[in-house]
Structures are given as structure tokens and as C-alpha cells.
Amino acid sequence: MSLYIRVLPLVQSDKLLRMTAKAFKMDLKNLSFLHNKAYVNGEWVSAKSGKTFNVLNPATGELIGDVPDMDLQDVQVAIKAAHDAFPSWSSITAKERGILLRKWYDLMEKNAEEIAKIVTLEAGKPLAESKGEVAYGNSFVDWFAEEARRIHGEVLQSPIKSKEMVLIKQPIGVAALITPWNFPQAMITRKAGAALAAGCTCVIKPAEDTPFTALALCDLAAQAGIPKGVINVVTSDRPNAPTVGKELCESPLIAGLSFTGSTEVGKLLYQQCASGIKRVGLELGGNAPFIVFNSADIDKAVDGAIASKFRNCGQTCVSANRFLIQDGIFDKFVEKLKERMINLKLGNGIQSDVNQGPLINKAQVNKVEGIVKDAVDKGATVVCGGQRATEIGEQFYQPTLLTNIKTDMLCYLEEIFGPVAVCIKFSSEDEAVTISNCTKRGLAGYFYSNDVTQVWRVAKKMEVGMVGVNEGIISSAEAAFGGIKESGIGREGSHHGIEEFVYVKYICFGNLQ
Numbered sequence: 365m366s367l368y369i370r371v372l373p374l375v376q377s378d379k380l381l382r383m384t385a386k387a388f389k390m391d392l393k394n395l396s397f398l399h400n401k402a403y404v405n406g407e408w409v410s411a412k413s414g415k416t417f418n419v420l421n422p423a424t425g426e427l428i429g430d431v432p433d434m435d436l437q438d439v440q441v442a443i444k445a446a447h448d449a450f451p452s453w454s455s456i457t458a459k460e461r462g463i464l465l466r467k468w469y470d471l472m473e474k475n476a477e478e479i480a481k482i483v484t485l486e487a488g489k490p491l492a493e494s495k496g497e498v499a500y501g502n503s504f505v506d507w508f509a510e511e512a513r514r515i516h517g518e519v520l521q522s523p524i525k526s527k528e529m530v531l532i533k534q535p536i537g538v539a540a541l542i543t544p545w546n547f548p549q550a551m552i553t554r555k556a557g558a559a560l561a562a563g564c565t566c567v568i569k570p571a572e573d574t575p576f577t578a579l580a581l582c583d584l585a586a587q588a589g590i591p592k593g594v595i596n597v598v599t600s601d602r603p604n605a606p607t608v609g610k611e612l613c614e615s616p617l618i619a620g621l622s623f624t625g626s627t628e629v630g631k632l633l634y635q636q637c638a639s640g641i642k643r644v645g646l647e648l649g650g651n652a653p654f655i656v657f658n659s660a661d662i663d664k665a666v667d668g669a670i671a672s673k674f675r676n677c678g679q680t681c682v683s684a685n686r687f688l689i690q691d692g693i694f695d696k697f698v699e700k701l702k703e704r705m706i707n708l709k710l711g712n713g714i715q716s717d718v719n720q721g722p723l724i725n726k727a728q729v730n731k732v733e734g735i736v737k738d739a740v741d742k743g744a745t746v747v748c749g750g751q752r753a754t755e756i757g758e759q760f761y762q763p764t765l766l767t768n769i770k771t772d773m774l775c776y777l778e779e780i781f782g783p784v785a786v787c788i789k790f791s792s793e794d795e796a797v798t799i800s801n802c803t804k805r806g807l808a809g810y811f812y813s814n815d816v817t818q819v820w821r822v823a824k825k826m827e828v829g830m831v832g833v834n835e836g837i838i839s840s841a842e843a844a845f846g847g848i849k850e851s852g853i854g855r856e857g858s859h860h861g862i863e864e865f866v867y868v869k870y871i872c873f874g875n876l877q
């Protein structure tokens with residue numbers, strides 16, 4: 365049976381609801397990589413306290429399983445394991461590390477279908493998107509397996525005859541990797557791929573909503589022959605995250621932290637890392653503008669808008685947050701966007717024809733609901749959606765299109781992280797650029813224009829780390845991902861991604877003559 369419900373009208377019979385509930389269940393026994401233990405020093409382990417926490421399927425609210433709720437003493441063991449593994453991992457050749465990473469990549473490719481199912485199960489995203497995430501996530505391991513051999517130093521032109529001067533790059537040591545739930549696979553591979561290629565070992569703390577994907581990746585890393593202690597995964601529930609996170613920042617055995625998550629937590633971790641002058645990479649929240657100028661191809665812009673806004677139900681840091689539409693095409697764009705939005709199919713992502721899953725947890729649903737209510741209370745117009753889709757499940761929210769936006773509305777000021785498209789009308793290019801840049805965030809920005817002079821001008825003026833020109837999906841292993849302003853520090857992917865995990869050592873050879 366095809367399982368989907370059009371967003372409007374929301375009509376569903378009792379019979380369909382019962383069948384839906386049945387179809388929502390997935391046979392967990394068929395998922396051979398679903399581990400309910402953490403992975404430390406090459407072993408599947410429980411928390412020393414014996415405590416566990418439950419992980420729920422956001423589409424159904426059903427229990428997927430439980431994992432160890434680790435605390436300070438557990439993370440210290442993991443850090444020590446990574447520290448002990450560092451001398452041997454960093455001293456094998458880059459080529460050998462590349463070969464092991466390639467084996468890990470091959471296994472992740474071979475088992476992509478199952479990993480994608482686990483992603484859908486715990487993150488709720490539609491299966492096609494999970495497959496896309498796994499392909500994307502795997503591409504970082506493929507990329508860094510090759511990049512390992514290209515971590516080159518430099519031979520300098522010495523100004524003194526009796527001296528030769530050389531710069532070499534060396535791995536920083538143990539890397540702490542703290543990751544979010546919205547890309548449970550790719551946020552790990554993007555960091556761990558680079559760290560391992562550079563010669564670092566790592567301790568990963570995945571998000572409490574999505575630990576199973578991280579643990580599945582450990583299984584495949586072990587099968588690939590990556591030695592014990594090189595990758596460690598510590599699972600903790602939210603109340604333990606601050607203690608575990610603090611240790612990952614402050615332990616003298618940790619050399620650097622790479623974090624993806626909220627700006628609020630990122631700022632805290634940045635402060636904690638200051639005490640030990642740790643290397644820090646932060647990928648934080650965005651507030652992406654998506655500008656459509658009068659000269660744009662509107663249909664392509666609508667395609668890009670749907671891809672950027674509704675991927676993972678709007679729960680991505682590069683998701684378009686504010687649509688800025690020029691006055692000459694505003695009405696047409698809004699009408700076309702609405703047509704596409706009302707045809708999005710909500711449901712359990714495990715069903716192949718669903719393209720909108722649930723929000724990750726109740727807090728996120730409440731947040732989105734609050735943002736829409738605030739906008740409506742302050743005079744916004746709801747073009748479509750505007751409510752929870754409780755007929756489908758507790759954590760579903762209707763794709764929502766808002767116009768008549770004012771600058772004091774939360775939807776204008778904050779990262780929405782949900783399926784709410786906000787359209788703002790503008791007249792001039794300067795106005796669009798000013799609105800784009802009037803935020804402390806600066807991760808991604810998008811614009812659609814067929815005026816070549818405008819394209820270069822606006823791309824340069826946007827205060828963001830990444831720009832999509834006539835394109836709504838921009839991420840790639842070959843490209844440098846990262847933000848400016850309060851959206852973060854450092855870059856992931858590309859050859860720049862490696863730089864986060866190496867330091868430059870200057871070696872001076874003297875008295876040569």
C-alpha cells in the first residue's frame with residue numbers, strides 16, 4: 365500500500381490510520397549493524413554505571429533500542445584508548461592509512477542500504493534522503509583516503525647559506541568529534557575521514573537522538589581493519605552531554621575538537637577549549653538567505669527552494685531560512701512554491717513515496733509551532749500549512765508557507781530548522797543584500813539570477829562561507845564546507861578539511877657548510 369498523505373487536505377480514515385501504524389514498523393532483527401553497546405578500544409562496551417537510555421523512532425514514537433548512557437569515567441577510558449592508539453596510527457604511512465580508509469569506504473558502500481535504513485529509523489528522514497546522505501557521507505571517506513597521501517610539506521628558500529628550512533605537517537593527536545542528529549552518518553565521516561587520514565585518532569560523541577548510525581559505522585571500521593582505539597564512540601543521553609563534552613574539551617590528552625551543532629553549544633565548547641588552547645573546528649547554525657531576482661528562471665528557483673528548504677524537513681544548517689523575492693516575480697514565485705509544497709507527501713520515511721518525515725523530537729516540534737504562532741500573531745499570512753500534522757504522527761508538522769513577514773518576527777530572526785518557508789518581498793539588489801547580511805550567522809546563502817554582472821557582485825557581497833548561485837544543493841566532499849561570523853570556524857571537506865587535524869612544524873637544518 366502506498367503510504368502517504370497529501371498535506372492539504374488532511375483527510376484520513378481510521379482504516380488507513382491502522383494500516384499506517386502497521387506499515388510504520390520495521391523488522392529490526394534484519395538490521396545486522398544495529399548495536400546497543402558503545403565502541404571503545406575495539407570493544408562493544410556498556411557504561412560503567414550500567415545505565416542506558418532509550419532511542420525512539422521519531423516517525424512513530426516507538427522504541428528502537430537502548431544504548432549506554434556514558435559519563436565522565438567512560439569518556440576518560442575512551443580518550444585514553446585513543447591516546448594509546450595514536451603513536452602507532454600516526455606512524456604508519458599515509459598510504460597505509462589511505463588503504464584502510466578505502467576498505468572502510470568499500471564496506472560502507474556495500475552496506476549503504478542498511479545504513480540508510482538505520483538513519484531513517486532514528487532520524488526520520490525519507491529513505492531516499494538517507495541513501496543520499498550515506499552516499500554523501502561515504503564520499504568523504506573516499507576523498508580523504510586519497511587526500512592522506514597529499515599532506516605535503518614545503519621546502520623553503522633559505523636566506524642563509526648554511527641553513528635549510530623545511531615545513532612538515534603532523535597530526536595534532538586525539539580529536540574529539542561531537543556530532544548532531546540531522547546527518548547522523550555524514551557528520552561523522554566528514555570529520556573522522558579527515559582526522560584519520562591526517563593520522564589522528566578520535567573519540568566521537570554522537571547525538572543522543574541518533575547513536576545507532578555511529579555504532580554501525582564502528583562495526584564497519586572494525587571489519588575494515590582500522591585498529592582498536594583509533595575510532596571510539598561514546599554514547600550519552602542529553603543530561604550527561606555537558607560532562608562528557610567538557611572532558612572532551614578539557615582533557616590534556618585531547619588535542620582538538622571538531623563540533624557540529626547549535627551556536628549556543630558551540631560557544632560553550634569554544635570557551636571550554638580555550639583553557640587548554642585546543643584546536644577548534646565549529647560548524648554551527650545558519651540563517652541562510654535565498655534570493656530570487658527578477659531575471660531568474662522561476663521554475664529552477666522553485667526547484668532549488670524545495671530542495672534547500674525541505675530536505676530533512678528543513679532540519680539542516682544550510683537550509684534556506686529566508687526567501688527574499690524581488691517584487692516583479694513575488695506573486696508568481698509564491699504561487700508556484702505553494703503548489704509544490706502542498707504536494708509534498710508526509711509520512712514514515714521508510715515508505716518509498718514519502719518525501720517529508722517527522723521533526724526529530726518534541727522540542728523541535730514545539731519550537732517550530734512557536735515560531736509560526738509568533739509570526740501569525742504579528743500579522744503574517746499563512747499561504748499553506750500552519751499546523752501540526754497530528755493525523756500522521758505526534759512529531760509531524762505541515763509544510764508551511766508564510767508571507768507578510770516583519771523584521772521582529774522569530775521566523776525572520778532565528779534559524780527555523782523546520783518545514784516553514786518564509787517569503788519576504790524586496791525591490792532593489794542593495795535591499796536584498798542588506799537583508800541577507802543583517803544576521804550574526806553566515807553559513808550558506810543562495811541566489812537565483814541570470815544577470816552575469818549581478819551574479820559576481822552579489823556572490824562577493826554575501827556574508828557567508830558558501831554561496832549557491834542558481835543552485836540549492838551545494839555540499840560535496842571536494843568543496844570546503846563552513847561558515848563565517850557566528851556560524852563557525854574552520855572548513856570540512858576539500859583539502860582544507862585535513863588542515864583542521866594537522867599542525868605545521870618548522871624544521872631548521874643548521875651548520876650545513
Ligand code: ADP
Pocket residue numbers: 542543544545569570571572602605606607608609610624625626627629630632633
Ligand atoms: P540540537 O539543539 O540541534 O540538538 P546541539 O548543539 O544541542 O544541537 O547538539 C549537538 C551535539 O552536541 C549533540 O551531540 C549533543 O548531545 C551535544 N551537546 C549538547 N549539549 C552539549 C554540551 N553542553 N557539551 C557537549 N556537547 C553537547
